[in-house]
Amino acid sequence: MDDLIRTLGAELGPDGVLTGDAVSTRSAGIWRSDAIAAPVIFRPANTEQVAMVLRACNAAGQPVVTHGGLTGLVKGAIATEQDVILSTERLNAIETLSVVDRTMQVQAGVKLAEAQDRAESEGLMLALDMGARGSCTLGGNAATNAGGNRVIRYGMTRDNVLGLEAVLADGTVVSSLNGMLKNNAGYDLKQLFIGSEGTLGVITRLVLRLRTAWQSQNTALVACQDFTAVTSLLRGLDVSLGGTLSAYEVLWQNYYKLVAGDNPPLSTDYPYYVLVEALGADITADHERFLGAISAAIDNKLVADAVVCKSGAEREALWQLRDNVDRTMDCGPVFIFDVSLRLSHMEAYVDTVLERLRAEWAGSDYHIWVFGHAGDGNLHFVCAMGDREQATRDRVERAVYEPLAQIRGSVSGEHGIGLEKKRWLTTSRTPEEIALMQALKQALDPRGILNPNRVFDLSGANADASEDG
Numbered sequence: 001m002d003d004l005i006r007t008l009g010a011e012l013g014p015d016g017v018l019t020g021d022a023v024s025t026r027s028a029g030i031w032r033s034d035a036i037a038a039p040v041i042f043r044p045a046n047t048e049q050v051a052m053v054l055r056a057c058n059a060a061g062q063p064v065v066t067h068g069g070l071t072g073l074v075k076g077a078i079a080t081e082q083d084v085i086l087s088t089e090r091l092n093a094i095e096t097l098s099v100v101d102r103t104m105q106v107q108a109g110v111k112l113a114e115a116q117d118r119a120e121s122e123g124l125m126l127a128l129d130m131g132a133r134g135s136c137t138l139g140g141n142a143a144t145n146a147g148g149n150r151v152i153r154y155g156m157t158r159d160n161v162l163g164l165e166a167v168l169a170d171g172t173v174v175s176s177l178n179g180m181l182k183n184n185a186g187y188d189l190k191q192l193f194i195g196s197e198g199t200l201g202v203i204t205r206l207v208l209r210l211r212t213a214w215q216s217q218n219t220a221l222v223a224c225q226d227f228t229a230v231t232s233l234l235r236g237l238d239v240s241l242g243g244t245l246s247a248y249e250v251l252w253q254n255y256y257k258l259v260a261g262d263n264p265p266l267s268t269d270y271p272y273y274v275l276v277e278a279l280g281a282d283i284t285a286d287h288e289r290f291l292g293a294i295s296a297a298i299d300n301k302l303v304a305d306a307v308v309c310k311s312g313a314e315r316e317a318l319w320q321l322r323d324n325v326d327r328t329m330d331c332g333p334v335f336i337f338d339v340s341l342r343l344s345h346m347e348a349y350v351d352t353v354l355e356r357l358r359a360e361w362a363g364s365d366y367h368i369w370v371f372g373h374a375g376d377g378n379l380h381f382v383c384a385m386g387d388r389e390q391a392t393r394d395r396v397e398r399a400v401y402e403p404l405a406q407i408r409g410s411v412s413g414e415h416g417i418g419l420e421k422k423r424w425l426t427t428s429r430t431p432e433e434i435a436l437m438q439a440l441k442q443a444l445d446p447r448g449i450l451n452p453n454r455v456f457d458l459s460g461a462n463a464d465a466s467e468d469g
């Protein structure tokens with residue numbers, strides 16, 4: 001590795017290579033207290049330099065872990081002492097924005113929030129959005145096919161990327177910078193890289209799809225007395241809001257109690273709370289329609305109580321409730337889950353998981369919070385069970401994941417598999433699907449240097465990731 005650092009150091013220059021304290025004083029992830037274990041971070045400044053780093057690493061059989069904004073939640077970017085890190089932090093330019101084409105071309109290290117702001121400054125919108133927007137990168141979003149807060153209307157990252165450029169393990173640059181909505185000339189190669197968690201190539205550039213910016217934004221927090229009301233309300237709002245519904249985030253009571261604090265916008269007595277948002281084009285008419293939809297839902301007994309935002313500050317405060325996940329960490333170390341399932345299975349599934357955990361932890365001090373992008377069938381469990389031992393994690397994972405097999409749910413709605421969920425991949429994917437993933441990996445990265453052993457082990461055995469934290 002020393003030779004590699006020396007050779008690449010000479011090529012990339014002083015800003016292009018970090019070693020020693022410059023590496024070991026960096027935290028391994030946004031919510032992690034441990035330092036980066038790898039001895040070196042390569043910081044290429046352009047695609048050609050990314051290709052140079054990968055070519056050299058591939059020739060040396062050197063494992064490479066790619067770093068974006070380090071907000072990932074499945075240990076995908078956690079490197080060992082044997083790895084080198086390739087960071088996209090210097091690939092940080094917004095290259096072009098076309099108002100006519102409604103596209104923006106960015107380098108992979110651009111932060112999501114910067115791209116959102118840039119689009120907004122041109123009267124356009126990048127629909128992708130999530131709580132980590134200030135830190136996560138668009139390359140990381142694409143690598144994880146991130147979802148977020150507006151999937152119900154605009155889809156996941158995959159639906160908001162028109163083209164991309166990626167560098168393969170051997171340094172080959174695959175430039176697929178399509179800027180059109182339609183292009184069926186052969187395979188849609190960008191989709192290979194989106195959601196493959198950095199195992200097939202390093203994404204260096206993206207062409208993003210932009211939309212016309214919304215003019216009206218209406219937001220409400222409503223309370224529901226039962227889960228049937230939650231699902232009926234979703235169907236009802238979809239119709240009454242004329243397709244403008246853009247967020248439907250459900251908070252179970254105990255998560256609401258935790259994040260709402262001493263001055264809750266709605267009483268904490270209800271079992272479910274829904275954060276509803278609609279984006280539209282007509283400020284007055286959309287507001288009236290939104291108020292009408294909520295009051296009809298109250299009349300129909302789907303909504304027990306509601307607060308509708310009257311200002312941007314109130315909207316901000318409501319979204320803070322939903323995004324305040326770090327409050328759970330005040331109660332000790334947590335395990336975070338990100339499952340996906342059909343809405344028709346959701347109530348029974350959550351009950352099953354909670355019953356199982358309560359039975360196993362009866363008499364102990366523990367907390368389980370449930371919330372999520374329920375309109376997309378995507379739920380988060382945050383479990384504080386007293387410690388973060390592997391044996392504890394195993395027990396919680398079994399309770400959360402095993403019931404998914406029967407209902408054909410997914411162990412990952414949006415965060416991915418990384419190192420953390422490898423052994424549960426078989427719960428959601430068939431042997432044939434996993435074999436095809438492995439064949440793709442073998443074809444594109446035959447030496448297995450890119451993010452090795454993320455998603456699955458090339459040997460075929462989906463071994464457990466034993467790392468803690």
Ligand SMILES: Cc1cc2nc3c(=O)[nH]c(=O)nc-3n(C[C@H](O)[C@H](O)[C@H](O)COP(=O)(O)OP(=O)(O)OC[C@H]3O[C@@H](n4cnc5c(N)ncnc54)[C@H](O)[C@@H]3O)c2cc1C
Pocket residue numbers: 030065066067068069070071072073075076077088108129130131132135136137138139140141142143144145146147148149197198199201202203204325414415418451454
């Ligand atoms: C507060 C908070 C809220 C969040 N909310 C959501 C949410 O609503 N929806 C959601 O889906 N996720 C959410 N996440 C998870 C996380 O933000 C996403 O997974 C995000 O897409 C990761 O981007 P990143 O740049 O931080 O990637 P990193 O964490 O740096 O990396 C994630 C993975 O992608 C790989 N990677 C990174 N960049 C590249 C690249 N250029 N080429 C190839 N591989 C690469 C890494 O090797 C790693 O495997 C949230 C996280 C936090 C902390």
